[in-house]
Amino acid sequence: MVRRILLGSLVVCVALAAGLWFTRPTPCGRPIAYRLGTVDGRFGLTNAEVLEALREAESLWGRAVGRDVFTHDPRATLTVTLVYDERQQTTQTSQRLWSSMQQAQASHAVVSRSYAEWRETYERRARSYETTYAAYQERAAAYNAQMQQWSARGGVPREMQAGLEAERNRLQALRSELETERIAIESLAGTVRSLAEKGNALAEAHNRDVMTFNSRYGAPRQFHKGEFDGREITVFEFHDMRDFALLLAHELGHALGLGHVDDPTAVMHAVGGEQAVEPLRLTAADLAALQKLCGRR
Numbered sequence: 001m002v003r004r005i006l007l008g009s010l011v012v013c014v015a016l017a018a019g020l021w022f023t024r025p026t027p028c029g030r031p032i033a034y035r036l037g038t039v040d041g042r043f044g045l046t047n048a049e050v051l052e053a054l055r056e057a058e059s060l061w062g063r064a065v066g067r068d069v070f071t072h073d074p075r076a077t078l079t080v081t082l083v084y085d086e087r088q089q090t091t092q093t094s095q096r097l098w099s100s101m102q103q104a105q106a107s108h109a110v111v112s113r114s115y116a117e118w119r120e121t122y123e124r125r126a127r128s129y130e131t132t133y134a135a136y137q138e139r140a141a142a143y144n145a146q147m148q149q150w151s152a153r154g155g156v157p158r159e160m161q162a163g164l165e166a167e168r169n170r171l172q173a174l175r176s177e178l179e180t181e182r183i184a185i186e187s188l189a190g191t192v193r194s195l196a197e198k199g200n201a202l203a204e205a206h207n208r209d210v211m212t213f214n215s216r217y218g219a220p221r222q223f224h225k226g227e228f229d230g231r232e233i234t235v236f237e238f239h240d241m242r243d244f245a246l247l248l249a250h251e252l253g254h255a256l257g258l259g260h261v262d263d264p265t266a267v268m269h270a271v272g273g274e275q276a277v278e279p280l281r282l283t284a285a286d287l288a289a290l291q292k293l294c295g296r297r
């Protein structure tokens with residue numbers, strides 16, 4: 001019932017003027033200082049969390065070079081800011097819908113299990129009722145036939161009266177038990193029906209959400225998640241902290257003086273999506289670009 005959906009979003013980064021930044025005489029010579037600019041609260045991150053992600057991103061380059069290539073300094077020129085606009089808003093809205101779809105799917109699974117259990121109980125008791133009822137009818141027919149025979153012969157003989165009276169009482173008790181069970185089974189049927197309706201309603205609502213999700217967010221989005229303009233790194237969108245750290249590592253790479261590389265799994269590739277993020281990892285293409293820029297240590 002539930003189709004698998006990918007949160008597909010092809011993402012592109014721009015380095016507007018990466019060239020401007022590395023007019024320094026010795027690229028990679030001195031650690032580049034950066035500071036935190038405005039962090040829009042709608043991203044839901046504290047400054048400390050952003051700085052932590054920045055430290056992780058800078059250490060990726062630092063480890064490759066063998067020493068610190070960035071340093072946090074509140075007086076630095078290079079500023080990292082988080083600007084909230086429709087890009088992040090769309091990401092957050094789609095994530096909320098996705099999460100509500102996951103919950104609906106979980107609720108549907110619970111109702112489905114409950115429905116299967118109650119239905120099994122209902123069917124078992126209904127079958128047992130049918131068997132007992134058939135046996136009762138047979139026994140009642142035998143009793144009636146016997147009574148008719150005696151009636152045709154002028155009445156039940158005295159010595160038979162107690163036995164037939166006892167059978168009549170047993171039949172009455174059995175009928176009453178059967179009636180109680182019939183009512184219980186009817187109530188079970190009601191429970192099964194209402195669980196089926198609930199399950200169907202949940203499935204329909206979920207399918208509607210899936211359709212909404214696919215129509216709104218199914219197509220790949222292309223937009224700039226971040227940019228570096230020579231003085232400032234601006235972040236516009238990320239879907240989780242791993243994606244955020246990757247984006248920061250990418251923009252710090254531009255700040256270092258690196259351009260884009262072709263390898264789609266490289267941190268410095270223009271499009272995000274295929275990079276390793278847990279943990280972040282520089283590929284051979286990233287390292288080659290770094291070596292070309294910084295030279296051998």
Ligand SMILES: [Zn+2]
Pocket residue numbers: 013014015250254260269270
């Ligand atoms: Zn870029």
